[in-house]
Amino acid sequence: MITKIIDKILGGTVESTETKAPAQVTAAPTTQHIAAVTERVAGEKTATGEAKPAQRRTRSNTKRTEGEQGECRTRQNNGENRRSRAQRSENGEQGERKTRQNNGENRRPRNTRSENGEQGDRPQRPRQQRNGEGSQRNNDRPQRNTRPNNRNEEQVELIGKVKRGSNKGKLQIIPLGGLGEIGKNMTVFQYEDDIVVLDAGLAFPSEDMLGVDLVIPDISYLVENRDKVRAVCITHGHEDHIGSLAYLLKEINVPVYATNLVCGLIEGKLKEHRVSNKGLRVVQAGDEIEIGKFKIGFIQTNHSIPDACGMYFETPIGTIVHTGDFKIDQTPVDGKLIDIHKFAELGNKGVLALMSDSTNVEKPGFTGSESSVGPAIKQAVSEAQGRVILATFASNVSRIQQAIDAAVENKRKVVVMGRSMVNVSEIAEARGYLNVPKGTFIDVDEMKNYTDNQIMVLTTGSQGEPMAGLSRMATNNHRTVEIAPNDTVIISATPIPGNEGAVGRTIDNLLRLGCNVVYGKDRGIHVSGHASQEELKTMLNLIRPEYFIPVHGEYRMLRKHGEVGVSMGVDPKKVLVGDNGQIFEFTKDGGRKGGRVQSGAVFVDGLGVGDVGNIVIRDRQQLAQEGMVIVVMAMDRASGTIVGGPDIVSRGFVYVRDAEELMDEAQNRVDAVIEKCELERIKDWTTIKTNVRDALGKYFYEKTRRRPMILPIIQDV
Helix, strand or coil, rough: CCHHHHHHHHHHHHCCCCCCCCCCCCCCCHHHHHHHHHHHHHHHHHHHCCCCCCCCCCCHCCCCCCCCCCCCCCEEEEEEECCHHHHHHHHHHHHHHHHHCCCCCCCCCCCCCCCCCCCCCCCCCCHHHHHHHHHHHCCCCCCCEEECCCCCCCCEEEEEECCCCCCCCCEEEEECCCEHHHHCCCCEEECCCEEEECCCCCECCCCCCCCCEEEEEECCHHHHHHHHHHEEEEECCCHHHHCHHHHHHCCCCEEECCCCCHHHHHHHHHHCCCCCCCCCECCCCCCEEEEECEEEEEEECEEECCEEEEEECCCCCEEEEEECCCECCCCCCCCCCCCHHHHHHHHCCCEEEEEEEECCCCCCCCCCCCCHHHHHHHHHHHHHHCEEEECCCCCCHHHHHHHHHHHHHCCCCEECCHHHHHHHHHHHHHHCCCCCCCCCEEHHHHHHHHHHEEEEEEECCCCCCCCCCCHHHCCCCCCCCCCCCCCCCCCCCCCCCCHHHHHHHHHHHHHHCCEEEECCCCCCCCCCCCHHHHHHHHHHHEEEEEEEEECCHHHHHHHHHHHHHHHHHHHHHHHHHCCEEEEEEEECCCCEEEEHHHHHHHEEEEEEEECCCCCHHHHHHHHHHHHHEEEEEEEEECEEEEEEEEEEEEEECHHHHHCHHHHHHHHHHHHHHHHHHCCCCCCCCHHHHHHHHHHHHHHHHHHHCCCCCEEEEEECC
């Protein structure tokens, strides 16, 4: 019986220790598989409910696993929130473990949660509220409606549903993302009972967010006040500004205002998520729209994607100017100059507050013009002997245009690879943002009809993304392109902070394959799309705001930008540096930092949105670092006697063949715990599991200084 249980859990065949045959694992244990078996093991009853004669099995007749059991990883919580309340009540483990922890009996600093996970007993709430729960734990909030202050750890009441009429005469600016971080940009503008959302972006997961695909803002505040949300306005088409829009529109059906190219990019995303695009409204720079008590204007700016805009919000309290991501480019590729005159006009009329991009505030001087990249790309292409493979951001349409111009000048055909690169190129060409001579683009299958020096490949992967085109080519894992020594690879981008290691590995792999790699700032093949210090000073001079709110950057960047604002004449008391969830409140009496709303990160993992929180990530980290140990036994509940096992299975903890002595002693420790429980007539599964977990945890830490996840499982017979 025990062998069958282990076989179900691990998806393989386990043989008895009596034969000394190594265990054969035919499939890695999936989380769903473990969860299903654990639920069944923990909850099954005997068919008749009658007590059966029981005799405890000794080690001589107990089957236990041995062999190569050290490589697979799984999850302790095994399907959080999926077990019924009756099963949780039967096990009673959550309350018991919390009590022991509070009494100081549980000495292990990790893995102190119950087998069912800490989320098991939470009542179900709407999805976005559950998402918010995870973000609260990310911020170490003790409960949903409070948040510790970073300075004094006092509890701060979070503002949720706002009653109509309670914000009379108040203008509130609430960043839900983009402050203290790069990406995930989303800002709420609220005047009385009207809410307008600016941008809805995403961020990409850091290396410690194991298994997470995307990170989006917590929109709980918007969901709770959905009756007040009037519209969403988008500054430009980068992922960190439109990537979470589909998730927002699934919850709140409102119109979306964006420029032509941005609407094209959004349409594709909404189609993927099966969200209607009927709410899209195309605007252009220079337009003004009235939404509730807001008058909103779109201002032409320069960035690394066409159709980027800054915005102003005219309200009865005053005018707010938001630059969006911008730089001042005197020679943009598309010929559209930043509308300096409009910014100056607003400044002359008087601006209550300026919200300005802080990404490049640490860089002195000016950011180079996008058009300066074209000659460098043309030179690199003209010097190439074989194929040219150029990697850049898929959304950098101006860079793509210059690459196409270089290919045409050198009589090369262009092959576009990578889903995002193909999508953006098609949308940009269809909407008139790419000028591609007829016959320049060819399909992948047509490459064989041309010599190497007649081909240019445009691909994704400039940030070292493992699944992107360039990364696959660098590891000889691309289904179409195999890197050859006479190829020239141009990486027309600089690593986003945090991606340096991945980009470096990609370059190393390419160089090992013998090709020529063109990269680095000194080659002139990339310029930033964000304003440096002198341009930021120019914007402050043009606007001359009463209040200054640095946005779009990590905290040190916001502080630095605040210092730049003070140097340009802004009153230090009116420089408002905050973080996500902070309410910046303005009335006729002035501006200040108000309360807070719920904010944070919501993890997207596959089709799940918000069901993976900080606790699950911590479990994944522990499994990756320490491994797991499963203890399986069969028990006659009526008599409280163990009739099968216990057997011990290891995954990712130790290589069992080289640790027989360790595992034998672990078996002895478990046997001793079971014997003690039987002598004391302990039948409660929670107590037995707890005693087994504590005994093994203490023993393994003494011997290995590791803390594997220990999962006791009892089968009722």
